[in-house]
Amino acid sequence: MEAQNDIEENNKEFTEECTKLLMAMSDALYVIGGKWKLMIIIAMARGNNRFTELQKKVTGISARVLSSELKELELNGFIIKKVSVGYPVIIEYQLLPYSETLEEMVGAMTRWGMQHREKIKNDK
Amino acid sequence: MEAQNDIEENNKEFTEECTKLLMAMSDALYVIGGKWKLMIIIAMARGNNRFTELQKKVTGISARVLSSELKELELNGFIIKKVSVGYPVIIEYQLLPYSETLEEMVGAMTRWGMQHREKIKNDK
Numbered sequence: 001m002e003a004q005n006d007i008e009e010n011n012k013e014f015t016e017e018c019t020k021l022l023m024a025m026s027d028a029l030y031v032i033g034g035k036w037k038l039m040i041i042i043a044m045a046r047g048n049n050r051f052t053e054l055q056k057k058v059t060g061i062s063a064r065v066l067s068s069e070l071k072e073l074e075l076n077g078f079i080i081k082k083v084s085v086g087y088p089v090i091i092e093y094q095l096l097p098y099s100e101t102l103e104e105m106v107g108a109m110t111r112w113g114m115q116h117r118e119k120i121k122n123d124k
Numbered sequence: 125m126e127a128q129n130d131i132e133e134n135n136k137e138f139t140e141e142c143t144k145l146l147m148a149m150s151d152a153l154y155v156i157g158g159k160w161k162l163m164i165i166i167a168m169a170r171g172n173n174r175f176t177e178l179q180k181k182v183t184g185i186s187a188r189v190l191s192s193e194l195k196e197l198e199l200n201g202f203i204i205k206k207v208s209v210g211y212p213v214i215i216e217y218q219l220l221p222y223s224e225t226l227e228e229m230v231g232a233m234t235r236w237g238m239q240h241r242e243k244i245k246n247d248k
Binding site: 015022030105106120 | 163167172182232240244
């Protein structure tokens with residue numbers, strides 16, 4: 001009977017852990033999910049701070065989508081939009097310290113992408 | 125002049141590294157991107173192997189989408205669909221060793237999700 005309780009207790013913990021992980025993944029995907037946000041962050045971390053630079057660097061993104069992704073990244077506190085006074089007006093996007101919390105995730109994903117490049121190319 | 129060349133060389137390397145990282149991220153997102161694949165993998169890694177179990181566990185996913193996501197995960201070699209002989213027929217999905225290569229990424233993303241839960245809740 002005690003063994004049975006132990007098993008049930010373990011199952012319950014296992015189920016709760018699963019739910020917790022799913023919730024965490026869902027939260028992460030809610031904020032940085034989609035095709036573009038992490039790519040924009042990578043491009044910005046390597047010195048592409050103007051809208052046109054970003055659009056050129058992040059291949060395939062349309063101006064409309066880039067604009068809306070930048071707005072969401074700003075809303076979530078990852079980047080800031082800086083508008084210079086003067087003529088011509090210069091608009092630059094800069095990473096905020098909060099974006100550094102993404103480093104582990106970005107590292108893991110790009111490492112995986114590099115390691116599995118050949119297989120992915122064949123699957124495409 | 126030499127210094128100028130060094131700067132140009134550094135800039136070139138920097139740009140190439142950026143392109144390489146963007147390509148790797150794009151590859152990774154091509155295979156495991158979207159709202160559901162990594163969540164399905166988490167649920168399967170914790171013993172949910174039947175279609176109905178997965179649908180229950182991965183909150184919000186429709187049967188149609190789950191079915192198509194499972195097919196893609198199978199095509200990409202992360203899981204296998206096992207159909208038992210007998211009556212009733214039992215269909216189970218099992219993780220293949222290739223799915224273990226996702227562990228670092230899944231770990232990084234769920235840790236981030238857990239650490240930033242409060243902020244994400246407030247942003248929602």
